Amino acid sequence: MSYARVLCVGLVGVTGHLVEVEADLSQGLPAVVLTGLPDTALHEARDRVRAAILNSGEGWPNRRITVNLLPAMLPKFGSAFDLSIAIALLAGAGELPLKALDGVVFLGELGLDGAVRAVRGVLPMVAAAADAGIRRVVVPRANAREAAVVPGIAVGAVDTLRRLIGFLRGNDLLLVPPPEAGPPPPGGPDLADVAGQELGRIALEVAAAGGHHLALVGPPGAGKTMLAERLPSILPELDDAAALEVTALRSIAGVLPPEGALVRRPPFEAPHHSASLAALVGGGPGLARPGALSLAHRGVLFLDEAPEFAARTLQALRQPLESGRVILARARGSTEYPARVQLVLAANPCPCASPAGDQYCQCSPGARRRYLGKLTGPLLDRIDIHIKLASLGAAQLLTATGPAEPSAAVAARVAKARAAAAARWSGEGWQVNADVPGPFLRRPPWRLEAEATASLRRGLESGALSARGFDRVLRLAWTIADLDGRDTPGAADVAEAAQLRMGDAHDRQIRP
Ligand SMILES: [Zn+2]
Numbered sequence: 073m074s075y076a077r078v079l080c081v082g083l084v085g086v087t088g089h090l091v092e093v094e095a096d097l098s099q100g101l102p103a104v105v106l107t108g109l110p111d112t113a114l115h116e117a118r119d120r121v122r123a124a125i126l127n128s129g130e131g132w133p134n135r136r137i138t139v140n141l142l143p144a145m146l147p148k149f150g151s152a153f154d155l156s157i158a159i160a161l162l163a164g165a166g167e168l169p170l171k172a173l174d175g176v177v178f179l180g181e182l183g184l185d186g187a188v189r190a191v192r193g194v195l196p197m198v199a200a201a202a203d204a205g206i207r208r209v210v211v212p213r214a215n216a217r218e219a220a221v222v223p224g225i226a227v228g229a230v231d232t233l234r235r236l237i238g239f240l241r242g243n244d245l246l247l248v249p250p251p252e253a254g255p256p257p258p259g260g261p262d263l264a265d266v267a268g269q270e271l272g273r274i275a276l277e278v279a280a281a282g283g284h285h286l287a288l289v290g291p292p293g294a295g296k297t298m299l300a301e302r303l304p305s306i307l308p309e310l311d312d313a314a315a316l317e318v319t320a321l322r323s324i325a326g327v328l329p330p331e332g333a334l335v336r337r338p339p340f341e342a343p344h345h346s347a348s349l350a351a352l353v354g355g356g357p358g359l360a361r362p363g364a365l366s367l368a369h370r371g372v373l374f375l376d377e378a379p380e381f382a383a384r385t386l387q388a389l390r391q392p393l394e395s396g397r398v399i400l401a402r403a404r405g406s407t408e409y410p411a412r413v414q415l416v417l418a419a420n421p422c423p424c425a426s427p428a429g430d431q432y433c434q435c436s437p438g439a440r441r442r443y444l445g446k447l448t449g450p451l452l453d454r455i456d457i458h459i460k461l462a463s464l465g466a467a468q469l470l471t472a473t474g475p476a477e478p479s480a481a482v483a484a485r486v487a488k489a490r491a492a493a494a495a496r497w498s499g500e501g502w503q504v505n506a507d508v509p510g511p512f513l514r515r516p517p518w519r520l521e522a523e524a525t526a527s528l529r530r531g532l533e534s535g536a537l538s539a540r541g542f543d544r545v546l547r548l549a550w551t552i553a554d555l556d557g558r559d560t561p562g563a564a565d566v567a568e569a570a571q572l573r574m575g576d577a578h579d580r581q582i583r584p
Contacts, residue, residue, distance in 0.1 A: 074098065074135070076163030076170060079177045079206065080156035081197035082141075082148045083359060085408045086320045088193075088200025090177075092142040093156040095164035100136035108141030108148070117151065117182075121158045124182035128234040133165040147405045150359035152191040155180035155210070158233060159240070172240040177201045180212040186233045190214035192359055195323035198222045199316060210236060216249035217332035218323055250332075260337065261301045264478035272299045275459045275572055277482050280306045281489035282551030283504030285393075285415040285454055287378075289444070290461030292425055296418035297342075299461075300374045303416060304338040305479035306486050307371070314370050317410060321369055324409075325362045339371035345380035353388055353398050354409055360400050365392055366409040373413040377420065379446040386451050389415075393454050417455065419444060456506060456544045457572045489554035505551045510543025513550070520546070524563045528570070545569045 074097040081088045104118050118139075126132055139157055141148060156178040162168050179197055181189040194215035201209055202225040209227055211219045216229035228246030230236045238244025266273065272288070276299050279286040286303075288296040310318055315334040322328045322335065329335065343352055343364040350356060354363035365373060375381060392398045396412035422435040423443045435443075452458075493505050502508055512518065528545055531537035537545075548569035549561035558565070 074164055074166065076160045076168075076173065078156045078160040078163065078173055079175070079201075080141075080153050080179060081177060081200050082146050082153075083150070083193050083196060083324065084147065086196050086317060086324065086410065088197045088203075089143075089146055090201065090204050090206075091146065091148065091153070091156075093153065093160045094138075094140045094142065095157070095160035096138045096140075097133055097135045097161075097164045098138070102134045102136065104137045104139065106139050106141075108144045117154050117157055120151075120154055120182045120184060121161065123184040124154070124186040124233050125158055125162065127184065128186040128232065128237060130162065130167065130237065133161070135165075137161060137164075147402075149407075150191060150193070151181035151189075152179045152193070152197065152359075154182040155188060155230075155233070155236070158182060159236070162237065168237065168240045169242075172242075175206060175208065177206050177209045178236075179209065179215070180230070182233060188212045188230045188232060188236070192326045192361075193320075193324040194219050195221060195316075195328075196320035198225060198227070199320065201225060210246065213247055216247065218319075218328055220249040221319070221332065221334055260305055260340075261298075262305055262479045263302050263482055264476050266295065266298055266302065266476055269295050269299065269461065271459055271571075272296075272461050273476075273482075274568075275299075275457050276303055277306065277486060277555065278548060278551050278572060279303065279414070279416075279457055280482075280486045281505075281555050282456070282493065282547065283414060283490075283506040284456035284548065284551065285417075285506070286457045286459075287417040287419070287447070287452070287455045288459060288461055289419050289421055291420060291463045294461040294463050296461060297374075297376055300342075300372065300376075300416040300418060301340060302479060303372045303414070304340045306483040307338045307414075308483070308487055308490065309336050310338060310370055318370050321362045321366050321409065324359065325367060327367070337371075339368055340374065341365075341368035341371070342374040342376060345375070345377050345382075347385075349385055349388060352385060353392070354400050354407075360402065360407045360409075362409045363398065365389070365398055365411040365413060368413040369410045370412060371414070372416055374416045374418070376418045378417040379419050379423075379443050383446065386447070390451060390454075393451070415455065417447065419447065421460075453540060456547055459572060485555055488557070489551065492554045492557075493551070505547050505554070508547060508550075510540065510546065513543065513546040520549070520561055520566070524549075524561060524566050526563070528566060541573060545573055548572050 076095050078093045080091045080093050082091045159178055181191050183189055190212045194211055195218045198209050198219045199222045202222050213229040213231045219227045227249050229249055235244050239246050315336050319335045341364040352363045353365050392411045398409050398411045400407045422433055422440040424433055424435050426432045494503055532542055549565040552565045552568050553561040
């Protein structure tokens with residue numbers, strides 16, 4: 073028999089699909105033909121596979137070799153197919169027992185010397201194999217630990233093609249994945265370290281409870297970054313499905329944490345304002361790398377000094393914020409990664425960024441307006457909470473009494489509030505208050521008592537508050553009521569919510 077079939081996995085976004093690699097060897101002019109919609113990396117695979125087989129001490133079959141990857145319609149990126157192509161080819165040539173290949177998925181890139189090299193995306197590939205009922209997978213040694221995270225599938229690791237060939241012939245052993253290095257280090261930054269900054273803490277808690285995007289404006293030293301970094305510490309831990317998705321995105325990006333466990337804490341990504349568009353949204357040749365937007369999926373995307381980001385970069389965030397997905401146009405088809413993020417923007421009040429705030433600022437009113445004006449438009453429209461933070465003076469630090477409340481205590485309130493909101497909107501398919509469209513909250517049965525919204529309606533009539541601003545205050549009022557355990561927001565909740573909108577003056581200031 074001069075035919076063999078071996079299993080592999082191809083990735084489309086974060087979803088893996090089983091790929092059958094067929095090899096057929098026939099009489100004819102010696103040649104290798106690869107079919108099945110391969111990208112350039114697959115053509116390079118032909119040369120790598122040949123060199124690796126020869127350098128593993130095996131003969132090269134001098135026949136006409138056809139390698140076909142199925143399903144043909146599935147776009148195939150990256151170099152993880154090398155190992156399965158080599159095994160299919162050797163088995164087709166009668167060099168390996170076909171029975172040993174039955175129901176096994178092979179993943180890995182080959183070096184010219186026959187070494188098996190790590191590939192990106194092994195975690196979602198192995199998860200897909202397990203879902204498809206596969207019970208054994210062979211992966212590069214460097215990927216063994218992440219593969220072992222997936223339950224219900226036996227992981228064998230290899231360092232060389234020679235070892236794998238030996239194993240399949242029954243005279244060598246696979247390597248055993250190293251044990252998990254234990255749970256990830258606890259914590260991360262905690263709110264207990266933030267003295268003072270009362271308004272900032274409240275804004276952070278409300279943002280966490282309602283899933284609201286947040287904008288922090290204040291001079292350097294006001295603690296904007298300190299607050300933003302602590303948002304993940306008060307968000308709920310990721311459930312199994314979300315943890316797998318978040319860890320899979322890190323696997324595809326090649327930035328898995330060293331302990332080799334599922335990521336349970338909502339991620340925090342803070343791309344620099346000089347970051348390229350590709351670094352932010354993703355891209356690159358072969359298997360596209362997820363950008364910061366997708367690495368922040370189910371967590372926090374923090375844009376410090378947001379007005380310094382290029383306008384087209386900020387513009388590129390709009391669509392993903394709306395849809396929760398990033399779509400990367402590729403030469404062949406497109407790649408889609410999830411990007412459901414909570415956005416935190418931070419900005420100095422003006423371009424000079426004087427630490428003392430307004431006191432020594434020499435920027436003209438026009439320059440200040442233009443600076444924050446860069447954030448206007450649809451991006452800012454998505455942000456429910458806008459607050460202005462004062463510089464933390466010595467006086468404020470001294471009057472802060474005792475240690476500040478730790479993240480765990482705040483997280484408990486946030487979890488309760490989120491549960492209340494999720495229960496209320498369960499029939500509508502929304503999880504958090506930030507998902508709820510404004511008009512919905514203005515209609516019965518969710519319309520608030522006239523007396524609760526009297527001040528807002530006055531603002532609306534005088535033109536001090538926009539209709540969108542009105543809706544945002546309503547959303548925030550619901551979150552504040554959820555945090556305080558009330559069924560319906562009252563006038564006090566609405567008033568507190570209005571404070572988290574930085575006042576109408578700001579609205580006008582940043583939207584000239
Ligand atoms: Zn200034």
